[in-house]
Amino acid sequence: xxxxxxxxxxxxxxxxxxxxxxxxxxxxxxxxxxxxxxxxxxxxxxxxxxxxxxxxxxxxxxxxxxxxxxxxxxxxxxxxxxxxxxxxxxxxxxxxxxxxxxxxxxxxxxxxxxxxxxxxxxxxxxxxxxxxxxxxxxxxxxxxxxxxxxxxxxxxxxxxxxxxxxxxxxxxxxxxxxxxxxxxxxxxxxxxxxxxxxxxxxxxxxxxxxxxxxxxxxxxxxxxxxxxxxxxxxxxxxxxxxxxxxxxxxxxxxxxxxxxxxxxxxxxxxxxxxxxxxxxxxxxxxxxxxxxxxxxxxxxxxxxxxxxxxxxxxxxxxxxxxxxxxxxxxxxxxxxxxxxxxxxxxxxxxxxxxxxxxxxxxxxxxxxxxxxxxxxxxxxxx
Amino acid sequence: xxxxxxxxxxxxxxxxxxxxxxxxxxxxxxxxxxxxxxxxxxxxxxxxxxxxxxxxxxxxxxxxxxxxxxxxxxxxxxxxxxxxxxxxxxxxxxxxxxxxxxxxxxxxxxxxxxxxxxxxxxxxxxxxxxxxxxxxxxxxxxxxxxxxxxxxxxxxxxxxxxxxxxxxxxxxxxxxxxxxxxxxxxxxxxxxxxxxxxxxxxxxxxxxxxxxxxxxxxxxxxxxxxxxxxxxxxxxxxxxxxxxxxxxxxxxxxxxxxxxxxxxxxxxxxxxxxxxxxxxxxxxxxxxxxxxxxxxxxxxxxxxxxxxxxxxxxxxxxxxxxxxxxxxxxxxxxxxxxxxxxxxxxxxxxxxxxxxxxxxxxxxxxxxxxxxxxxxxxxxxx
Numbered sequence: 054x055x056x057x058x059x060x061x062x063x064x065x066x067x068x069x070x071x072x073x074x075x076x077x078x079x080x081x082x083x084x085x086x087x088x089x090x091x092x093x094x095x096x097x098x099x100x101x102x103x104x105x106x107x108x109x110x111x112x113x114x115x116x117x118x119x120x121x122x123x124x125x126x127x128x129x130x131x132x133x134x135x136x137x138x139x140x141x142x143x144x145x146x147x148x149x150x151x152x153x154x155x156x157x158x159x160x161x162x163x164x165x166x167x168x169x170x171x172x173x174x175x176x177x178x179x180x181x182x183x184x185x186x187x188x189x190x191x192x193x194x195x196x197x198x199x200x201x202x203x204x205x206x207x208x209x210x211x212x213x214x215x216x217x218x219x220x221x222x223x224x225x226x227x228x229x230x231x232x233x234x235x236x237x238x239x240x241x242x243x244x245x246x247x248x249x250x251x252x253x254x255x256x257x258x259x260x261x262x263x264x265x266x267x268x269x270x271x272x273x274x275x276x277x278x279x280x281x282x283x284x285x286x287x288x289x290x291x292x293x294x295x296x297x298x299x300x301x302x303x304x305x306x307x308x309x310x311x312x313x314x315x316x317x318x319x320x321x322x323x324x325x326x327x328x329x330x331x332x333x334x335x336x337x338x339x340x341x342x343x344x345x346x347x348x349x350x351x352x353x354x355x356x357x358x359x360x361x362x363x364x365x366x367x368x369x370x371x372x373x374x375x376x377x378x379x380x381x382x383x384x385x386x387x388x389x390x391x392x393x394x395x396x397x398x399x400x401x402x403x404x405x406x407x408x409x410x411x412x413x414x415x416x417x418x419x420x421x422x423x424x425x426x427x428x429x430x431x432x433x434x435x
Numbered sequence: 436x437x438x439x440x441x442x443x444x445x446x447x448x449x450x451x452x453x454x455x456x457x458x459x460x461x462x463x464x465x466x467x468x469x470x471x472x473x474x475x476x477x478x479x480x481x482x483x484x485x486x487x488x489x490x491x492x493x494x495x496x497x498x499x500x501x502x503x504x505x506x507x508x509x510x511x512x513x514x515x516x517x518x519x520x521x522x523x524x525x526x527x528x529x530x531x532x533x534x535x536x537x538x539x540x541x542x543x544x545x546x547x548x549x550x551x552x553x554x555x556x557x558x559x560x561x562x563x564x565x566x567x568x569x570x571x572x573x574x575x576x577x578x579x580x581x582x583x584x585x586x587x588x589x590x591x592x593x594x595x596x597x598x599x600x601x602x603x604x605x606x607x608x609x610x611x612x613x614x615x616x617x618x619x620x621x622x623x624x625x626x627x628x629x630x631x632x633x634x635x636x637x638x639x640x641x642x643x644x645x646x647x648x649x650x651x652x653x654x655x656x657x658x659x660x661x662x663x664x665x666x667x668x669x670x671x672x673x674x675x676x677x678x679x680x681x682x683x684x685x686x687x688x689x690x691x692x693x694x695x696x697x698x699x700x701x702x703x704x705x706x707x708x709x710x711x712x713x714x715x716x717x718x719x720x721x722x723x724x725x726x727x728x729x730x731x732x733x734x735x736x737x738x739x740x741x742x743x744x745x746x747x748x749x750x751x752x753x754x755x756x757x758x759x760x761x762x763x764x765x766x767x768x769x770x771x772x773x774x775x776x777x778x779x780x781x782x783x784x785x786x787x788x789x790x791x792x793x794x795x796x797x798x799x800x801x802x803x804x805x806x807x808x809x810x811x812x813x814x815x816x817x
Contacts (some may be wrong), residue, residue, distance in 0.1 A: 061545050165563070206597060220589065229607065240551075
């Protein structure tokens, strides 16, 4: 299949591009490279030394003989997107190309407006581009489990059968997003649902949990192919961040009580989920929602797991509770369904001591690259 | 009270400004005057000859001695909004200042992107402006009943108690908006709800039905104060449009079967609802939702009511069914709650023959100003 991957230079996009290329698909990458600029803006960096996109795709070609065509540009520029779609005529459009950090969106008004306009207008352009140029193309859009918030009832996959006053309907699951970023994803979901209904587009919204790990079989083939790894309080996600904090001798910093429970997924499963969605496309007119995570953990659970593995490795990791910079419940009910991807063949790689140890070993190799001042949260929701 | 009215030159905003001024409040108008530019873009016009905003506020001052201060500028320009908020320090911010036409938002990609970015970013700026400068100010935001779509269960006011797998929660009512414009209002609602929870702002979201009529006690005081009236297929709303079609000898054009049922409200009640929300503000941290309509009618019902009144007035009005340019159900369940505003004192002005006849008489006076080519729908959802 011909697969366009928007955001194909990023943390999820790059390993997905390699995985699908290795599986024999014709993969084309779109990326604005803006994620690398945000490192400069925040005076931060990937813990792992990442090569340029050109170096990456050249090495991939040398190693495998496979070509990854690249287009450097931004989805908010419709004329650019139009050309890419016309030249590519993709079967699948995988859309990772959004600002994906909640703290980044909460820095100030400018970052909130940037996040919502970048994400919402980029996705609107994708919808209009598909309608105009590739109406049969399957859109696979990365959403987030954070769209649902933490309701006091079970979270279903996108839709909920509701009985009310002796009548019944299947309605979009109510959303309670907790940051300007999460809100942008909810806006996207509504826009995509409408485009499927009005124009007959086909889309899969993948509400992904927190991703951990960094390596896949492909990114490990060569140092030039290594994936980025974020440890800072703006872009670093919780489990990876704890492992890096342990490696650099920093306290494991929990926001508030640590009872916040979320869905998690190994990056190895992320790339497989994209493949599953690709080879099992939504039907024309369908807006399909999959919850893309494999296990649920509380933040405190994870800190303790990391502390245990660190201890075995001779590291004395201390768990420290910080005042919560976010507005969120610290103790709450959480139970989310995630059967649809498993029904289509996902065999989850679960989190165990061995997995944690492997990430810790990788992290340890690059720990001197970390800037300590980036580790503690500087962005508040208030 | 000091009340800022954004969009105070528009169809709802202007009569609201006069009504609240007449009630003794200190009213300040913000408007970009862009609605008047859209008339130029669409080669259309208000059926009634409207004066400039300067002429309007001068005449109001001559007639009543009351001052309406005006700021001409756009909510998407934060520096402008900041100055207005600092100089005004309002108790209430009434936000009508959005692109409010579903067909306009569906013209093409550019109009969809304009509508969503204009509405969403304008409202984000209002939220950040209130947070920064007037955190105790009560935001009254105009939403639309169209945010809910046409679910097969009763529509509640903003929230729904949901029982699921033996657990229960009160969650935001699921939204199924049917155009790029309606989607923008849903995005706004989510953004405002978050701002109330995270920052303790106070807001009332008024999900308004289709407004009909044009006169209020204040706009009728002088020809210079007359309200605008839209009859074109882009900005004209259904009941007003039928009355104007009858007056100019055009068929009453129904989209599809005409079973589409919606909530309706007289402009006289709109201005009273804003007053009710103003003098009964939401509590800090509360995101309150009122459904602002007084009666439900199907489109076919309304066409028949107009036809009957027209016949009495010696006009032979013909009902014609057009292919539906929209994507919507033409026969569906519809029952929406609207008790919250009545509980706070709204005494609805219901639709009857006398009301229809009065609008028809006004319309008749200005019918020669209508451009016939603007009456039939030219914008399709497909």
